[in-house]
Amino acid sequence: MHKFIIAFCSLAIFASCSDTKTQGNLEISGSVKGLKKGKLYIQRVQDTTLVALDTIILNGKSTFESTIQLDSPEMLYLFLDRGVSNSIDNNLLFFAEPGKMTIDTDLEFFLGKAKITGSKNQELYEQYKAIISQFNDQQLELMKDELMAFKNKTSVSPENEKKQDAILKRRYLYAANFALTNADHEVAPYIALTDIYDMNLKYLDTIQKAMSPQVSKSKYGKKLNEFLAERKKKEQK
Template sequence: MNKIIIALLSITMLTSCGDEKKSENTLEITGNIKGLKKGKLYIQRVQDSTLVVLDSIIINGKSTFESTIKLDSPEMLYLYVDRGVSNSIDNNLLFFAEPGKMNIDTDLEFFLAKAKITGSKNQELYEQYKDIISKFNDQQLDYLKDELLALKAKKDISEENTKKQDALLKRRYLYAGNFALTNANYEVAPYIVLTDIYDINIKYLDTIAKSMSPKVAKSKYGKKLNDYLAERKKQE
């Protein structure tokens, strides 16, 4: 009897370990695209500079969707909506996926603007980062607008404007670098470095790389950052 109980316990433990391992490497994604009654969704990742389809979902009557994807570590994915007869540039939603359960709620008419993505800490941090970066972008546009108006009025403010833009760029890089350092325990940190400030001073780059947690250093973007840093060191 005891042998039977031990055998059953062993099977239970093995099953639960298997389920735990599966959840660690699986993204379960659900969502709703209000207004989408017919079309197709594609979940994609960038692989060797090309978008590769991980899953395709046919929408026919219901605007809800679900998908399960193998995901070894957090990474940026795309949710692309094929609207069928209609077309729009507002059709590819970037989101920071991570193993576990995530949900995407949005609207077909304002696919990007109304997207609400939950279940990913990396996504939450990336949205915080983008909110601040958008303010830097708005300021950059204001400087460009000032220069165009000055040209129209036949005034030369190019030197002064260039200084302002250089100072703005430095502040933007400083913010991005500090954000990566502050959030070095998350995969969003190396991603931001690789996409936004890859040409930052190598000493600062080295500091950010060394600040990554072991888990982040072993992730997709952590490995890419360390590889990139090693290549930079060879060249300098």
Template structure:
């Protein structure tokens, strides 16, 4: 009898391990040049980053992870380099169920990253590239203002207007990108992450335009709740 109990216990343990290994998201990758260190796959829970998997690298720079996610969401690959300090140690990626690959290098962890296997990640990279134009314009305007202040020159009279116009174009581009990709989880993510303080009518439009499947996803539900709360708060003002 005891042998039978132990056998069932062993089978249960194996079953649990296999279930954990399978999941619905399989990530494999390589950090070229990494001989020793620890990789953490993290997600945001409430307002904190929480590790959902820990991978210790010793000699072999390839890594693999099996996770379960309810719907596509932004995850973070964090590299603990040990004694070597670097600000280039965090890589965000839009995960979705299926097989994903993350290949990068130790000496350029963020910039050299190539991520495949996620349609939302492709859209996120496209969106980030578009947004970089407006970010660069804002940096140029700020640099121009700082130089004027440094050398005690008058700041350009149209500085505020240029800055405001750039910000408006940035917001409109983000709104249009979300609306044009309403069938993907990137739409509610952009609304929540980048334009949460935009006019409520724009957020409401994005919320109502989402495909039914997206509306029931993690970010879709969050956006619907956020819009409802903002509407309620603004009505009280």
């Protein structure tokens, strides 16, 4: 009887440990085509430092699974440890949210071939980045003209600077409008904090007031509220 009790307690403790290890409200599964052996890390930014939430060891297969706990949707990183390689193509940014997400990608083109599903915030962020990349391409073309002028020791067209300013303004207005239109998702305060934090306060105020109660209580919603309160204090001095 004594041995039975010990065995039963041991099983209970083991089950309890197993449940603790796997509990979480976000289930991530996926694959890295071409990767048979290596390590993946799921990371978050904490106090300006990347901190690992989970370490996944791949040995003989390219698929992976992870379960983590999120208080609210937030940007995470899927980091590929390439060992001796110094490739910068190894940290995949994705907008995680509670539920089930899938990340499928490729060892050779880890960022370029990534397909992420299961997150509405991720879907919206991809739409946003697709348009922002167009503004970036336009600015790069104008910067190339500047560099060529410098190389050839010729003057830069006055119109060049005006065009760059116009593109920057359109980019900021697009970002503000996108955040306002999607203020019921956490991607809105994230964009406000990362891409247009130095915009006129009236635009950021509008985004803040448009946030749904749920978004306002989220990680980025709280950060935006704190950021605007602090900025208003500084600008009132």
